[in-house]
Amino acid sequence: MADYEGASATVYGEHQKVDILRQLDRLLDNPYFSHSKRFPSFLRFIVQEELEGRGDQLKERTLGIEVFGRHSGYDTTSDPIVRVTAAEIRKRIAQYYQNTESPDELRISLLPGSYIPHFEWPCADSIAPAAPSTELPFAPPLNGSPHAPSGQEAIAGDLPLYTAHWRFHAWWLVLVGVLLCASLVGSWLWVDSRPTTLDQFWAPVFGSTDPISLCFPQSPFSGQTLLDASAPNQQQHLDEQMRGVVLDDLQPLMSLSGLLEMRRRHYTLLGEDTATLSDLRNGPTIFLGAFDNTWTLRMTRDLRYRFGNDPGMTHFWIEDTQSHEQLRWSVDRQVQQTTHSYRDYAIVARFRDANTGKLAVVAAGIARGGTVAAGEFLTQPGEMDAIKAHAPKGWNGKNMEFVLSTEIIDGSSSPPKIVAMYFW
Numbered sequence: 001m002a003d004y005e006g007a008s009a010t011v012y013g014e015h016q017k018v019d020i021l022r023q024l025d026r027l028l029d030n031p032y033f034s035h036s037k038r039f040p041s042f043l044r045f046i047v048q049e050e051l052e053g054r055g056d057q058l059k060e061r062t063l064g065i066e067v068f069g070r071h072s073g074y075d076t077t078s079d080p081i082v083r084v085t086a087a088e089i090r091k092r093i094a095q096y097y098q099n100t101e102s103p104d105e106l107r108i109s110l111l112p113g114s115y116i117p118h119f120e121w122p123c124a125d126s127i128a129p130a131a132p133s134t135e136l137p138f139a140p141p142l143n144g145s146p147h148a149p150s151g152q153e154a155i156a157g158d159l160p161l162y163t164a165h166w167r168f169h170a171w172w173l174v175l176v177g178v179l180l181c182a183s184l185v186g187s188w189l190w191v192d193s194r195p196t197t198l199d200q201f202w203a204p205v206f207g208s209t210d211p212i213s214l215c216f217p218q219s220p221f222s223g224q225t226l227l228d229a230s231a232p233n234q235q236q237h238l239d240e241q242m243r244g245v246v247l248d249d250l251q252p253l254m255s256l257s258g259l260l261e262m263r264r265r266h267y268t269l270l271g272e273d274t275a276t277l278s279d280l281r282n283g284p285t286i287f288l289g290a291f292d293n294t295w296t297l298r299m300t301r302d303l304r305y306r307f308g309n310d311p312g313m314t315h316f317w318i319e320d321t322q323s324h325e326q327l328r329w330s331v332d333r334q335v336q337q338t339t340h341s342y343r344d345y346a347i348v349a350r351f352r353d354a355n356t357g358k359l360a361v362v363a364a365g366i367a368r369g370g371t372v373a374a375g376e377f378l379t380q381p382g383e384m385d386a387i388k389a390h391a392p393k394g395w396n397g398k399n400m401e402f403v404l405s406t407e408i409i410d411g412s413s414s415p416p417k418i419v420a421m422y423f424w
Helices: 014-029 038-051 060-066 081-099 158-193 197-206 247-262 294-300 333-339 368-379 383-389
Strands: 107-110 117-120 212-216 219-227 235-244 267-271 285-288 305-309 315-320 328-332 342-352 359-365 400-409 417-423
Touching: 014 038, 014 107, 038 060, 038 081, 038 107, 038 117, 060 081, 081 107, 081 400, 197 342, 197 359, 197 368, 197 383, 212 247, 247 267, 247 285, 247 368, 285 294, 294 305, 294 359, 305 342, 315 342, 328 333, 328 342, 333 342, 342 368, 359 368, 368 383, 368 400, 383 417
Parallel strands: 212 267, 212 285, 285 359
Antiparallel strands: 107 117, 219 235, 305 315, 315 328, 342 359, 342 400, 400 417
């Protein structure tokens, strides 16, 4: 491949295109991408454009128009959806290759400051160097003769002496190389075996022998539309009161369920309207959602950071009960509904609840975008690493609470950022 700098001028062969598209499918099938609609469409578009020779046209405004349906004159400064999406894709690609079990995969990357994808094929097997010759390119004259010895003057033991000396150094270099490789492998295994920040957060929950429950919100809706089996174009609406899960709540619900499945932990799904205190006393419970989950509001009522709203429910917030300034992270309901682009906030907490005596984990946003971000924070490796710089010693054994911030753009949440944390 040609060096990757600036505009793309690389011409790809058919076999190369097949390899790239196969690796792209492998990437997009991974949970880092498969749980999103925005990231796969963006990544697939830029890869296909690069393969078709149009990589030099991958600019921010072009992507905003082609991928996200923005009008041709939209303001890229006030609407950073392309930059936010590209940054998140870079992070997820790095996480994928960090955790992949196949180190020889073709690597797809998106370099900082560019929207042109870069492809790096795995190195071919190294060709072993030829064995060193036993003949010296130069040997000092023997017995003081200024010329090379011949006949009986050439002592058979002399040449092997020089060769043995060379081999001694060669074997010494090989030994040093082997020891260095062993040291690097040992260090890698030691680092790889250490629990991640995410592992340490979940350790008390997964270490419990009690059953785990996942308490999720349910929203009421009136009836459903059914299709006629013999004529699917004919529909009939059944008017009956029902309860279901909102799509935005379903995403973090699936992520948390997937985490429990991956750790091979059995769990029970509890709708917040049917969950009882007896259910919550059986073992650790994960509470999803805030203003649509009664149990979350009850559980967080006595925490330092808690949810609040005005009487007309036009403004919702998270407040710091220990701040004299009554610091609030708030969402204007009207802005949320009319623009679908706003800043949302969420609470993530892990603590032992006084009423149930069991561990409680909270993942709840003021609006649904915040809940999605909280679910990502609790399930994606690397998201929690930011707490290590400020967490106290032995933090993983303490109760803890975080306030997260996320930018919502057209209803999709950007990566969560920690704006406050508290341990006790």
